[in-house]
Amino acid sequence: MKNIALFFTATTGKCAILALACLMLSACNPQADTLSEREARINARESELVTLFAELVELKKSLEKDQAEQHSTRAKDANTPAADICVCDTAGAEASASGSAAKVDSKTVLGAIENVYLDPPGLEFSARIDTGAQTSSLNALDIVEFERDGKPFVKFNLIHPESGEKIQLTRRLRGHVRVKELGDREALRRPVVKLRIQLADIDEQINFTLENRSRFKHQVLIGRNLLQDLAVVDVSKKSAPAKSDSPAAAAVK
Numbered sequence: 001m002k003n004i005a006l007f008f009t010a011t012t013g014k015c016a017i018l019a020l021a022c023l024m025l026s027a028c029n030p031q032a033d034t035l036s037e038r039e040a041r042i043n044a045r046e047s048e049l050v051t052l053f054a055e056l057v058e059l060k061k062s063l064e065k066d067q068a069e070q071h072s073t074r075a076k077d078a079n080t081p082a083a084d085i086c087v088c089d090t091a092g093a094e095a096s097a098s099g100s101a102a103k104v105d106s107k108t109v110l111g112a113i114e115n116v117y118l119d120p121p122g123l124e125f126s127a128r129i130d131t132g133a134q135t136s137s138l139n140a141l142d143i144v145e146f147e148r149d150g151k152p153f154v155k156f157n158l159i160h161p162e163s164g165e166k167i168q169l170t171r172r173l174r175g176h177v178r179v180k181e182l183g184d185r186e187a188l189r190r191p192v193v194k195l196r197i198q199l200a201d202i203d204e205q206i207n208f209t210l211e212n213r214s215r216f217k218h219q220v221l222i223g224r225n226l227l228q229d230l231a232v233v234d235v236s237k238k239s240a241p242a243k244s245d246s247p248a249a250a251a252v253k
Helices: 002-078 087-098 247-251
Strands: 109-111 112-120 123-129 136-139 142-149 153-158 164-170 176-177 188-199 202-212 220-222 232-233
Touching: 112 220, 112 232, 123 153, 136 153, 176 202
Parallel strands: 109 232, 123 220, 136 202
Antiparallel strands: 112 123, 112 188, 136 220, 142 153, 153 164, 176 188, 188 202
């Protein structure tokens, strides 16, 4: 009886060990499956990286080929004789030098001296074009400021460009500017009026400072307040006549 009990105990122990081993094997199988899946994903990723690297290599070769072709084209253009270049640029330069070009980048081309039409007095004057002057100025004599109906006005004389006689004008006073001339310690206070000016194809109303310009050859000086955004100055260009349908302007031409 004792032997049977021992046998039964030994058999039971072996069965328990076998059962435990089976449980351990079953627990390892999921882990093994997980490792297999990870390995498969890694292999797939490596394959994708290899393909991407190959594409990058091909792209680099293509870019290097394009750059080589561009360098070759530039070198060929640099070695092209001057006679093969389009003569349209040369023709344009010649036209500009001769004064026949009327526009540069949509701006009127003016010479250093131009004829301008002023209204009032409805006459044409010779004017100096000065890009260094901020405001245009006008030769004015016998300047008198006064009020009319509570508003400021100024009365002054111009010199007729043909007869030399004085022409009296009365204009609304737009304000004053202070101008410091060379050698003067204090800035001079000058009145400002607005006049209509026609110059080439420009027709504007601009401010003029009134000053005695008797010592200068030209009664009118045109500054940046007209030139800016409208004209460029070419000192080699011949003056263009002022454009006006006024009979008064035609009478002095």
